[in-house]
Amino acid sequence: MIILQNLKLLRQLKTLCLIGCLTMLLPAISMAQTAVSGTLTDANGKPVPDVTISRKGGSALGTTDAKGHYNVVVKTGETLVFSSTGYQTKEIVYSGQNPLNDQLVVSFNKMDEVVVVGYGTATKKEVTSAITSLKPSDFNKGSIGNPVQLLQGRVSGLNIARPGGGDVNGSFDIQLRGLTTLSGGQGPLFVIDGVLGGDLNSVSTDEIESIDVLKDGSAAAIYGTRGTNGVIIITTKKGRAGQHGLEFATYTSIQQVAKKLRNLNAAEFRQAIHDHYPGRESEFDGGASTDWFKEITQTPLDQYYDMAMTGGAENFNYRAAVNYREAQGIVQDNRNRRMQAKIAATQKEFNNKLTINYNLMYAETRRDYTDQEVLQQAFRRNPTEPVYDSTNKLAGGYYRNTGPFQYYNPVAMIKEEVNQGKQQTFTGSARLTYAVAKGWNVSAFGSLIRDQYKNTLYQSRYYPIGIGNNGTAIIGTGQTNSKLMELSSDYRKKFGRHDIQAIAGYSYQYGTNETFGATNAGFDVDIYQYNNIGAGNALSLGQASMSSYKESNTLIAFFGRVIYNFDEKYLAQVSLRHEGSSRFGANHKWGDFPAVSLGWRIKKENFLAGVNWLSDLKLRAGFGVTGNQDIGNYRSLQLLAVGGRFYYNGQWLNTYPPASNPNPDLRWEKKEEYNIGTDFGFLNGRLSGSIDYYVRNTKDLLWTYTVPVPPNLYNSLYTNVGTIRNSGIEVTLNATPVKTRDLTWNTSLLYSRNRNKLVSFSDNDAGFKLTDLKQGYIGADVQTWTHQIVEGGALGNFVALVFNGIDTAGYPIYVDQNKDGKIDESDRRIVGNAYPKFQMSFSNSFTYKNFDLAFNLRASYGNDVLNIHRLYYENFGYLGGKNILLSALDNPNYKGKAEYSSRFVEDASYIKLDNLSIGYTPNLKTKVIKKLRVYATGQQLITITGYKGVDPEVGLAGLSPGIDAYNYYPRTRTYTLGLNVTF
């Protein structure tokens, strides 16, 4: 309904435009135009590619190719502007030269680079808040499946971890400037080509033009209830005037295990049994020698092919790209195959007054999921047991031992299960922009994201968990839709030394999510897998299940922003978003999210005019309010869910118990952030950088509080109470230490530190009282918590008994902190914190003649990790039925069991050589190929750390960060060989 209305209005708008513009078109047609071509080179005579040639004050006319060559159509007397990143912008009045060749002068100054600020762009010198802008040359290299990997170690304050290790279907934890919420979503908002909440999976890494990270509140406040965790704006490549060509890219990569858990091999196991259970050797000897890790792993091979074509003239350009990537994991059944395609087109009509952009993206992904428990089972499997036992018909010929607790043959787990997912994601968007007058545009934008998935699983009758089920099939499907409609108008005017730009707009977003699932079991044969789910007899026995679900939500916003500067010296920015979300309680549907920031470019002051070594100096200060609405739908309502059945009149009937207490006061978590910073450049920008200091207070934290029953109906209430504070410093330094004819060296150094504190989470007056939060659960056999959050304390603290060695009898000694003669939870103390004290990264790129080399080091200091595998397996409690860590033998007389203590909370500071890449770009005689580059990249090559587990980099999301995964995935190194060709 809304969309239809919208289209109708748009049509009216278009008609109005038509009439308005036709009259203005007439005088423009008469003057003579000439085709001009030329070549642009640098001072050394080397061609400069990617230079934009535009009419002064007008649109782009063309772009230089890889050989610096361009063709444009111009009129005599017009001023042409040549602009390119890394070179000084040059203006030439056309007076009939043909060819028009020219030289550009290298510039290190980045102040004129364009930064995407959300709902618009600005140059770096105008920016008054903390924004990091990255171009493809800044991205990480290698076999990369997800755009966020491009950013790891490239943005100070942005922490990216991959808790699933090398699982090719794993996800990422992204955290910007620390944890801001207890129960809300922790990920940033992604804006992809203007689509809010865009889908990362459909963005090809080769198609990204720039990534801009809005870090502080004054920058992110324009995104209102979704700005708290930062905003990452991805802009994809578009066609450019005068650029015509075909790009091809391919790579192949392999992975190698860099580190895995070292358990006992068969010989060590037999010896350990002999030492610890003398006389029981035969009891634990399966008679074989099996390397279980080897049995379930492979050498994975990735491959990637990408083809893009692009072309364009002044009034029309396009870019189309398609790629295919197959990635395999180190575990045998782990695979990800993905095809991505996109078409982007831009057309200008009515004397360039109306600009129409279309952007279509499609991605199709097929996933073979690995059950990470397979690795855990392989780790703890007795290495003397064989893989197969042809006499065991019940187990399908696999060796089966049901003695030890939860103990399954990992080879059977892999081979007797098919676990696959298919996902299709379509994103389409269109934008109409009409230039009403000079500097004034009105724009309408609409987008649709449709994401569909189908997950399918089949476990055969020989799948080792639940033998007797005779095959289990599960199908789950879902579809999410997100529709966005935005109307906006922007205006920019310079008068005298004043420069003002303003935007106002309206945004409406509606999302739905629907799922359906079914399970069945008891199949006559395994051949159907999940393709004939009705055939199982569990359905007729009432043991099959079916489910479906639907939810929807709406976000509506009005927003506006004014950016002003006086003489590029005094800068100011003010913005406001008035936004409402259906998720909030009836009394708090709408909120205001204001921001203000100021800048002072001191370098422009007269007293610094003569200081030539200082090329730029700017001070910035900003304040902004953002929210977090990522809390799930329907949290404010009192809902009745279908509850347990009861027996009535000989039948089992459903009941309808309350699923939640109502909370009409439920509202967004509100973050108020102060940011002060400086941007500076020395030696004409050859050394530049920025420093930021921030304080962010998240108030009205949402948490589920226990409430008394009665008077409440349900024993918990989701409500706004507490406050978290994060504060920190971020430093970025960029330099070009060497720039000669043959050799260029660019380097950058990032530093960031963040401190957090839970200021409060109780409101005694309202009856919401928490003395502490115990978080982080260690399950099987241990059953205890690991983290404790108290008011005034830091988040991420490990609280454990303090280990003080092993006594002569072989038992662990713990410090009796309160001297009460017994060791219990009251003797626990803070023994570490999962968050790093600081993080750094150091990236370098060199070009020497036709060769290029880049590497990136990343370091983290002071982050502690709970080594869950040592906790469980660095003792002899499990030995026998199960395998243990080799390191258990370091304390052969140890008699303790699996216990949580400071002993296993390790300092996991690390330095990683994340990326090393070498490329060669030969000079080619042929005219067909404009550019060719071959390269080799190694990822995660070296890790220097004192951490004894697999990888010191573990998941940092949530309230119990820093626990190494029990179902771990080995750390791998990736080696890639690739080729890029431009025709």
Place this chain on the structure above:
Amino acid sequence: MKKSIIKYGILLFSLATTFSCTKLDEEVYSSVAADNFFRNEAEVMTNVGRIYAQMRKITSRFGAGSLDLVGTDECIIPFRETNLWYDNGLWIALHQHKFDPNLSVMSGGYSFCFDGISMCNQILYQLENSPVDFPTKPKIFAEVKIARAFFYYRALDWFGNVPISTDFTDVTLPQQSTRAQVWDFVVGEITANIAALDDAPSTNNYGRTCTKAMANMMLSKLYLNAEKWRGVSKYDEAIAAADAVIATPGYQLSDDYFANFTPTNEGSKENIFVVPYDKTKTPGNILQIHCWTLHTLSQQTFGLIAFTWDGYAGMEDFYNSYASTDKRINSWLVGPQYSAGGAPLMLNSTRQLTYRNHINALYNPTAPALLDDGVRFKKYGYESGLKDNESMSNDWVVFRYADALMTKAEAIMRKNGGIANQTAVDLVNQVRFRAFGDHTHDYTIATLTMDELLAELGREFAWEYHRRQDLIRFGKWNTPWFEKAAGTVNDELYPLPTAVLNVNPNLHQNPGY
């Protein structure tokens, strides 16, 4: 220029306001909004039925289901070889009576009672305000109040001094009542509402068995324990209430003791109050005795698919209290184990799974209980084919006819100064006869001592959540037994959970905690 600014300005404004159908109401698709339900009898019944769904939590291991079992002398959950069952010391603490207000079972047990009580209050409120009228409505009122009384009966037994809330619309924090006040309240509620109830279960009400017999059974227990709970003796009243149960038509002892506990025990003439479970119909709060107690190899004995956990076992002295000819000894699985087909079940190539009536230790990391230490519970029949996360279909027995006989016998003996008379002996011998199939093991006035009665209660009601109440009433709860030291009178009440004290400042902790 100015004109066009105005023109487009108006256009934009009108566009924006058209879309600012600034409605943000949530559309709910897969749940029911609470103010939109219970408009007819069927919907009202789905509301009342919640009580019985809540009752299934009575067997929850981290709540009600452990409070009456794990700390008694009939059950032990030892720390076993290969690091099993430590669970942060929970089972050890319960066994040793080191009760702590932070133990998960305390809050679980408290929630069992008070979630149920709050639910009953809400249902009563909704019933009162419901415009729907139907003939059975008065009976449903009584039924809900009796169910609430049952939740209070458990709270009174476990926690003693708890708040009394009856009005759903009262949103103030409730005040604490003394155990005696709670006792008076529960007895009053039962006597006031019992008349409106059905006499006994029928096909109509099986599963919502808040019947007269159930209410009388509860009443007889309240009177029997009145000396502990109320500080007064009420043995005549206990006898009268038990007599009312015995006089209810349709109840009798089943010929086969184990028939009361089969997967199809809904046919039992003996069971008075059960909590029904079903393999497929009651997901969520499920009955998993097989998982609690059996080693996973026993799958092959019982034809189970579900993985079982090798935890709960019977205590050595308790098992020894059975005569070998007592049929009830078959409540326990003991000795070398074989598959249904007769093949020995091997823990490994040389060791056969052999449940032995000995436990190495409750907790000793270097010499822990073996995987097959302890006799295992099999009083409830295990249905073959049970899968992971499936409930047993056996209905959990809370009260049965034998209970009424034994309660009456005990009340008579207590009234008689702890000495049996012929009436008491005859009552107990009814139960005893079934256990042996002959009268050679009958008690006499001389042999039926209080200690013997306690032992007989143990054998008859093993793992039926009787034992804690019985041991306390017989003054034995605080005596030492295997891996448990002597306790104090404070141990006879559990502590109020910390989470409950935190949210209601009106409440004070029970003495000793």
